[in-house]
Each structure stands twice: as structure tokens, then as C-alpha cells.
Amino acid sequence: LTPTMLAALTALAGMMVFTTSGSAQGDGEAAPIYGVKLPADYRDWTLISVASVGPPVSDMRAKLGNDVAIKAYRAATLPFPDGTIIARLAWKQTVSQENNRAIGPMAEKQLGPEGAQKLLSQSFIAGPPINVQLMVKGSKKYASTGGWGFAQFNDGQPADSAVHKTCFGCHAPAKDRDFVFTRYSP
Amino acid sequence: LTPTMLAALTALAGMMVFTTSGSAQGDGEAAPIYGVKLPADYRDWTLISVASVGPPVSDMRAKLGNDVAIKAYRAATLPFPDGTIIARLAWKQTVSQENNRAIGPMAEKQLGPEGAQKLLSQSFIAGPPINVQLMVKGSKKYASTGGWGFAQFNDGQPADSAVHKTCFGCHAPAKDRDFVFTRYSP
Numbered sequence: 001l002t003p004t005m006l007a008a009l010t011a012l013a014g015m016m017v018f019t020t021s022g023s024a025q026g027d028g029e030a031a032p033i034y035g036v037k038l039p040a041d042y043r044d045w046t047l048i049s050v051a052s053v054g055p056p057v058s059d060m061r062a063k064l065g066n067d068v069a070i071k072a073y074r075a076a077t078l079p080f081p082d083g084t085i086i087a088r089l090a091w092k093q094t095v096s097q098e099n100n101r102a103i104g105p106m107a108e109k110q111l112g113p114e115g116a117q118k119l120l121s122q123s124f125i126a127g128p129p130i131n132v133q134l135m136v137k138g139s140k141k142y143a144s145t146g147g148w149g150f151a152q153f154n155d156g157q158p159a160d161s162a163v164h165k166t167c168f169g170c171h172a173p174a175k176d177r178d179f180v181f182t183r184y185s186p
Numbered sequence: 187l188t189p190t191m192l193a194a195l196t197a198l199a200g201m202m203v204f205t206t207s208g209s210a211q212g213d214g215e216a217a218p219i220y221g222v223k224l225p226a227d228y229r230d231w232t233l234i235s236v237a238s239v240g241p242p243v244s245d246m247r248a249k250l251g252n253d254v255a256i257k258a259y260r261a262a263t264l265p266f267p268d269g270t271i272i273a274r275l276a277w278k279q280t281v282s283q284e285n286n287r288a289i290g291p292m293a294e295k296q297l298g299p300e301g302a303q304k305l306l307s308q309s310f311i312a313g314p315p316i317n318v319q320l321m322v323k324g325s326k327k328y329a330s331t332g333g334w335g336f337a338q339f340n341d342g343q344p345a346d347s348a349v350h351k352t353c354f355g356c357h358a359p360a361k362d363r364d365f366v367f368t369r370y371s372p
Contacts, residue, residue: 043232043233043372046230046231047233049311050236050246050248050311051246051309051310051312052246052308052309052310054304054306054307054308054309055304055305055308056297056301056305057305060237062236062248091235091371096367098367101359102359102360102367106356118240119239119240120240121240122240122241123238124238125236125237126236129371170289170292173287173288174284181282181284181288183311185275185277185312186229
């Protein structure tokens with residue numbers, strides 16, 4: 001084994017850890033009830049889909065999945081395998097004045113002033129972060145809640161126990177899709 | 187070099203290609219004017235942010251970036267370095283009846299029937315795909331259009347030349363941010 005080959009193999013081992021996203025839990029505090037931590041690399045995960053909830057919640061959402069989640073989504077595997085983690089990121093809906101100044105003239109030309117106003121007032125970007133929610137699949141560990149552990153983090157800190165008591169009940173209607181509402185968007 | 191070591195090195199080479207996202211252009215047809223192809227792996231790229239445009243466009247958007255783009259965003263590097271690719275995916279805004287059935291009772295309890303109706307009617311998921319747009323940084327190659335090449339693909343096929351003539355003009359107002367409107371959402 002030459003030094004070059006050793007270096008290559010060391011790099012390979014490092015990259016195997018790197019490319020198996022979502023396998024490592026972060027260093028932060030665990031959320032109550034399910035004991036889920038915020039994975040260190042969740043912000044790099046692959047997009048599953050986007051969504052938004054109307055007023056007064058008024059958010060913009062992205063759902064990201066670790067490698068296990070994305071592989072399962074693309075293969076339409078149900079139930080999701082153990083190790084699946086789905087992250088739901090939410091931000092406050094925000095009207096972008098600078099975007100609207102840029103697209104305003106074209107919108108007005110094509111839609112007239114009222115039409116343009118309607119389009120611009122209902123065009124949103126992601127503003128300040130609201131929170132991050134996680135679903136972690138562990139069929140044995142979380143057997144009493146459909147095989148899923150749930151967590152919510154506000155600015156990296158776990159939400160309280162009361163919040164976490166509401167998670168599974170809300171997901172119950174999606175039982176026929178392994179309690180996951182979000183579908184993959186191609 | 188034993189067979190095992192050879193296999194490891196081969197895997198390493200393969201993973202290096204895999205992990206350097208956005209460096210390879212896809213095999214499909216190049217879009218007119220700028221000659222940009224749809225990268226094979228764009229759907230795996232990291233999320234930059236999300237957005238939506240109001241009626242009658244009524245879309246849901248996700249912006250993804252290749253490794254060069256994400257690194258530049260996170261370091262607040264301007265102008266973006268050559269090799270940056272930003273992908274804008276758009277889907278039709280869709281009301282999810284199954285989501286609304288699930289959250290309806292809770293919404294009605296908290297907001298009353300009218301409030302719940304407002305929330306549910308303005309809650310959207312991503313429906314059918316609309317198109318994918320790309321910005322590719324090449325400061326010399328695309329010097330006459332701010333250093334950016336533009337492309338739009340509908341169902342994987344490049345849009346026509348007329349569409350591509352409109353791209354740079356719309357991005358001109360964002361000149362002080364290297365012609366990129368979208369900001370990174372943490």
C-alpha cells in the first residue's frame with residue numbers, strides 16, 4: 001500500500017461517510033418524547049417538494065429528505081424504510097418589493113394595473129425562518145406512533161413537550177401512505 | 187494493487203464524479219442562444235430557497251444550486267464564480283383535498299368556518315411540473331449577458347429561441363447582486 005493509495009482509500013472512507021447523508025445525528029439537544037436530534041447536514045438534503053399554508057399561518061415550506069428517504073420516494077417504497085428522515089423547513093411568506101419592482105412593468109403590460117396588483121400581492125418569497133420539523137422512521141423504536149419519531153426545532157432548539165404531543169395525531173389521516181402527507185415532486 | 191484495492195479506487199473515482207455536482211452537462215438537447223444543457227443531476231442539488239408567483243401564473247418554485255452555487259451563497263461570494271449553476275423548478279399551485287381534510291377540523295376549531303376556509307383555499311402543494319430554468323455562470327463565454335447563460339426546459343426539452351431572448355432583460359434589475367434575484371434561505 002503506497003502513501004498515495006492510502007490517501008485515496010482514506011478519502012474514500014471519508015466520502016462514504018459524507019455521501020450517506022442523514023445517518024449522523026447532530027450535536028444539539030434532543031427533542032422531547034421521541035429523543036430526535038437535528039441532523040448536522042439536513043440543510044444539504046435533496047428536495048422532496050414545496051408547499052405553503054394560507055393565512056394566518058402564511059408560510060412557505062420545503063420538504064427535504066436524507067438519502068434513505070429520497071431513494072424510497074423515487075422507488076415508491078412504502079412503508080418508508082428505517083433510517084428515513086424527512087425535514088420540513090418553514091419560512092414566513094414575504095412579499096419581495098425588489099422582485100416586484102423588477103417584474104411589475106411586464107406584469108402591468110400583460111395584465112393591466114389591477115391584474116398586476118393581484119399577481120404581485122400574492123407573489124411570495126421565503127422570509128425569516130419559522131421552524132424545522134422532522135419525521136424519523138424507526139419501526140421498532142417508535143412502534144406506538146406508526147413507526148415514526150417526530151421533532152420540531154425553533155432556531156435549532158427543540159420545541160417543548162406539548163408541541164410534540166400533537167405531531168402523530170395530525171399525521172394519522174395519512175396512514176395509508178405511512179403517515180407521510182408530502183409526495184415527491186419531479 | 188490487489189483487486190480489492192482496485193475496486194476501492196474505482197469506487198472512489200466514481201464517487202468523485204458523483205459528489206462534484208453540476209460539473210457534468212446532461213446528454214439532452216442544448217437550449218438555443220446560450221447552448222446550455224440540462225445537467226443530469228440537477229434534481230439532487232441543494233435547496234437555495236422557495237417562492238411562488240400569484241395568479242394567473244399561480245406557481246410554486248424551488249431554487250436549487252450545484253456545489254459551486256451553494257458554496258458561493260453560503261460564503262456570500264459576489265459575483266458568483268464560473269461554474270455556478272442555479273436551477274429554478276416550477277410546479278402548478280394545487281389545493282390538496284387530502285391535506286385539507288386532515289387539517290380542516292383543527293383549522294375550523296381554531297379559526298372558525300370562514301377562517302378555516304380562507305386558510306385551506308390558500309394552502310398549496312406543488313402540482314404538475316411547469317418547467318425548469320437554469321442560470322449558468324461563465325464570465326467570458328457569456329460576457330455580453332452579465333456572465334450568465336440562460337435556459338428553459340419544458341419536460342426536459344429546451345424552450346424556443348423567443349423564450350430565451352427574454353431571460354437576461356428580466357434579470358437586469360438584479361445587477362447589483364450579479365443578476366440573481368433569489369437569496370439563500372437558512
